[in-house]
Amino acid sequence: xxxxAAGLLVGDGMRFGNGCTSGHGVCGxxxxxxxxxxxxxxxxLAGGLTVAMFREVWGVI
Amino acid sequence: xxxxxxxxxxxxxxxxxxxxxxxxxxAKVQGSLDVFGDWDPTLAFVMGGAIIPMAIAWxxxxxxxxxxGGAFPAPRLPEPGRDLIVGSMFFGMGWGLAGLCPRPALxxxxxxxxxxxxxxxxxxxxxxxxxPPRARLMPEPA
Numbered sequence: 001x002x003x004x005a006a007g008l009l010v011g012d013g014m015r016f017g018n019g020c021t022s023g024h025g026v027c028g029x030x031x032x033x034x035x036x037x038x039x040x041x042x043x044x045l046a047g048g049l050t051v052a053m054f055r056e057v058w059g060v061i
Numbered sequence: 062x063x064x065x066x067x068x069x070x071x072x073x074x075x076x077x078x079x080x081x082x083x084x085x086x087x088a089k090v091q092g093s094l095d096v097f098g099d100w101d102p103t104l105a106f107v108m109g110g111a112i113i114p115m116a117i118a119w120x121x122x123x124x125x126x127x128x129x130g131g132a133f134p135a136p137r138l139p140e141p142g143r144d145l146i147v148g149s150m151f152f153g154m155g156w157g158l159a160g161l162c163p164r165p166a167l168x169x170x171x172x173x174x175x176x177x178x179x180x181x182x183x184x185x186x187x188x189x190x191x192x193p194p195r196a197r198l199m200p201e202p203a
Contacts, residue, residue, distance in 0.1 A: 001159055003176050005136035005182025007166075008190070009155030012148075013192035014163055020152065021162040028109060037098065039149040046153025047094040055091070056098050 002060070064129035076168040082107040085169040094157050144195060155187075163182030 014020050021043070028036015054060050083089045092101035103170060156162050160194045161169075161180055170177050 003180050004183045006155040006159030006161065007180040008187040009158070010162060010166075010180075010184050010187060012151050012155075012185075012191040013188035014148070014152055015188045015195060019069045020164065021108075021156070023117055024149070026115050027109045030112045031119045039145050039152075042146050042149035043153035043156060044094070046150040047157035048096045048153075050154045050157030051091055051094040052097045055095060 067129060075164070078111075079165050079168045082110075083166040084162075085173075090160040090162075090165075091157065148191075 010020075024036045024039035024043075029040060030036075074152075076181065079085050083104060089101060090104065091189055092099060093104040097099070152162075159180055161177070163184065166177060167182050170181065
């Protein structure tokens with residue numbers, strides 16, 4: 001269940017935000033793109049919060 | 062032909078790098094996002110280490126064209142929009158839940174077991190499902 005939800009979110013987010021970890025984080029930041037920086041900040045923030053909630057608070061992952 | 066060879070070499074290099082650096086290790090990826098728990102910040106060095114040669118590559122590519130034809134991709138829209146923020150938040154949530162992002166998910170298919178295939182199928186479904194709402198929010202520039 002979690003894997004399916006995670007896959008849906010990653011695929012959805014990738015299309016919506018036009019990129020992924022290596023796309024925005026590596027290619028974007030290395031050419032000093034504001035979108036690259038912005039995306040990286042938001043996905044790391046969301047990833048950190050998600051792990052915090054699901055692992056530290058609910059203990060499901 | 063040259064294009065295919067360079068794509069193959071680049072893909073092999075990238076996949077090998079992801080594997081060696083631990084980006085395909087879901088527990089390690091989740092550990093690197095687990096800021097409030099048992100935080101393992103080592104993967105930040107992978108990204109930092111990847112950005113340096115990539116920045117050099119962009120500098121070399123400036124005012125040049127690929128040997129195999131075509132052109133290097135130009136930067137897209139100049140500033141972050143709603144699409145970028147919403148998309149990145151979704152992406153990060155999924156990334157944290159599974160410890161997988163697209164490239165490592167593909168790279169680890171060969172040994173990751175059925176869970177990784179399930180993730181891939183769900184990811185493709187998510188990509189497909191994102192098209193209509195995205196078109197409404199952000200009309201593609203022609």
